[in-house]
Amino acid sequence: MGSPLLKLEDLHVQVDGREIVKGVNLSVRTGEVHVLLGPNGSGKSTLLKAMVSMPGYRVTRGSIIFDGRDIRDLKPYEKARMGIALMHQHFRPLSVKFSSLATELCRTFGSSLDLISDLRVDGLMERELFRGFSGGEAKRAELALILLQRPRLALLDEPDSGVDLESLKTVGRSINTLIDMGASILLVTHTGLIAEHLKRVDTAHVMVDGRIVESGDLTYILNIVRKKGYEVFRGSRA
Numbered sequence: 251m252g253s254p255l256l257k258l259e260d261l262h263v264q265v266d267g268r269e270i271v272k273g274v275n276l277s278v279r280t281g282e283v284h285v286l287l288g289p290n291g292s293g294k295s296t297l298l299k300a301m302v303s304m305p306g307y308r309v310t311r312g313s314i315i316f317d318g319r320d321i322r323d324l325k326p327y328e329k330a331r332m333g334i335a336l337m338h339q340h341f342r343p344l345s346v347k348f349s350s351l352a353t354e355l356c357r358t359f360g361s362s363l364d365l366i367s368d369l370r371v372d373g374l375m376e377r378e379l380f381r382g383f384s385g386g387e388a389k390r391a392e393l394a395l396i397l398l399q400r401p402r403l404a405l406l407d408e409p410d411s412g413v414d415l416e417s418l419k420t421v422g423r424s425i426n427t428l429i430d431m432g433a434s435i436l437l438v439t440h441t442g443l444i445a446e447h448l449k450r451v452d453t454a455h456v457m458v459d460g461r462i463v464e465s466g467d468l469t470y471i472l473n474i475v476r477k478k479g480y481e482v483f484r485g486s487r488a
């Protein structure tokens with residue numbers, strides 16, 4: 251086994267002067283699929299946003315090692331060029347046409363629109379991104395943008411929230427395409443719903459109050475969460 255593609259070491263993140271992520275350690279190898287579970291407000295989205303240097307999400311301690319290099323302080327576009335892509339949980343309308351951004355991504359990352367033919371986004375291409383999109387449309391559109399980046403590391407924040415069953419299956423197939431492309435995946439989910447549609451999940455983690463408190467087999471962890479809730483993980487530390 252080689253060294254991990256991604257290694258988070260004692261990562262601390264502040265938002266608005268408040269510490270939200272409180273010392274996360276995590277290793278993801280090339281091609282591995284990791285699922286991150288946790289109650290609302292535990293800091294999952296904050297962790298992913300800090301990993302792509304979103305403004306306002308300040309890493310105050312620790313490191314983000316990607317491909318052997320500490321990328322903690324790189325700019326968002328530098329991280330994107332290195333192959334790190336974030337699919338957001340919530341979407342804000344953008345003043346750019348879907349087709350314009352898709353064409354730009356094809357040019358930048360050497361990909362083709364064939365990659366997203368399964369996502370049923372043709373009818374959205376001439377619209378401004380996310381403006382008036384339904385939940386399912388927004389998730390499929392965002393996932394299309396991720397696929398076109400051919401990422402080495404895809405950070406997917408609740409791709410299964412607010413989508414109907416049909417879109418859920420479509421989203422699952424496209425994440426499987428990412429897996430087939432050899433991408434490493436860190437996927438946040440509340441319910442674990444999406445996992446049933448994925449060809450493989452290697453490890454699951456539970457985040458509570460800014461810390462990863464448990465890691466292990468997804469089925470084992472989901473069983474505990476479904477029977478007893480996240481409360482049992484409070485106070486424990488992986």
Ligand code: ADP
Nearest residue numbers: 265266270289290291292293294295296297306
């Ligand atoms: P999760 O994704 O696990 O539900 P979040 O990372 O979204 O949790 O939020 C964790 C905490 O950080 C919450 O208390 C939330 O209010 C706070 N937080 C996240 N982003 C911001 C922000 N931009 N401004 C202020 N507080 C924020």
Ligand code: MG
Nearest residue numbers: 294295296339
């Ligand atoms: Mg979140």
